[in-house]
Amino acid sequence: MKGLKYILVLSAFLVSVHMSFAGAASVNTDRDTVSVDSVAGESETGKINVPKLIFNHIGNSYEWHITKIGKKDIAMNLPVIARSSTGWHVFSSKRFEKGPYEGLYISSGGKYEGKIVEKNAAGEEVRPFDISITKNVLSLFMSSVLLVVLILICARWYKRHDVTKEAPTGLAALMEPVIMMIHSDVVKGSIGEDYERYSPYLCTAFFWILINNLLGIIPFFPGGANLTGNITITFFLAVCSFIAINLFGNKNYFKSIFWPEVPLWLKVPIPLMPVIEIFSAFTKPFALMVRLFANMMAGHILLLSLICVIFIFAKYGAAMVGAMSFVTVLFGIFMDLLELLVAVIQAYVFTILSAIFIGLSRQK
């Protein structure tokens, strides 16, 4: 529990630091916009808009901007798949360069900024049913394939070798300690009896979060998508954990929720405690969702803010930029290392908390 407290304090610290950084950065840019045009997120006037730049990086988009060479953007146009009022539309997002295509366009402001929208009869922007392969979806595909391949290569080693005669080599030797740490320390330690049933889900969750966290830190193409810092992803993972916690909960667990052992007047006529308990059953996965989301997003924002500091100070001359670059790079290295740590810790925390909650739902 002490470790947990430490992690919570750390994440709170990270969030607060990034907030102050982002705040400071946006204040700076509001006052003095800087003319740097080699960064995505530049505005029409060629001035850097730090919040927009950052939110572009951590958000989702219909193209994957890789880099910019000279004036030319190198970006991957991703397929748009949407069902609007006029039926299914499948086309490349490159079509949007020339304005609306088949009645669809990317909203430039308002409620659905950056999302594909269409105009309804009243002239309001409405969202079609949009399952486009966005940057995050593509990253999801790639990281999932990578994870499956890695684990299956590892599993193949065990199928092809006699474990009683050989020690694992290569990838299997790398993965085995981590898999066994989750399997026997986290899952077995937290759930106890009958832990085998939960082990595949918790192992999958751990490695899936870990690989996406790590890919998120890589600043260029196959990585860089902010997947685990996306509320949709963490929401789904939290739902999975919610199901795992409640699906096989035993009699005691449900009794403790609907008829907890408290004085009767706390339950009848106003079911005060049951309401609190039911609420807490939902807050547990909610905390899982927010913790992972906030930590990963904060890490991305913090790193991007540090990089932007260089461009914000560009107008103060070479000496200032040089000094700030030096400081920023130092901080950047520190933050990258910290993010590596956070990537592992957050995957671990998500898994161990899920395991503990599952263990609580099965207490005798």
Added chain:
Amino acid sequence: MFLITPDGGLLFWMVIIFALVFFILAKYGFPVITSMVEKREAHINDSLRLAKEAEEKMRNMAGEHSRMIQEAREEQAKILKAASDAKDNLIASAKEQARDEASRIIADARTQIAAEKESAIRDIRRQVAMISVSVAEKVIRKDFSEEKSRDEFLDRMVNEVSNIDFNKN
């Protein structure tokens, strides 16, 4: 606000992909690895236990070994002692036998000597008797007329003769 609004499209793909990943890994990935590692763990534990038992056995055997050596030594000492006893006995009995034999021989010799002596005495007596007879003959030839003096003479002669101590020579 967009940061904390779940997006339907991404959720749609996430459900599909994560379900697929979970299905594949839960069926062909993690259980294979963990069961194998657990199997190996059991194997290692077994091996350790067996090694410990073997070590125990070895230690027992070493004890057995030294005990056997000890026993053999004792046996050896016993046998040597028995041999030396037997030797002593043999010598003692041989000595005894020799002594017996010697004494027997001496006794035999004594009896023989006694017999010889007896026969020698008898011989001498006979001779003496013969001599006496011849002496007597002579005497008789000379004076055998008087009977009384003749008898007297004979008794005297015989007594004298029989009183001769042969052992004296």
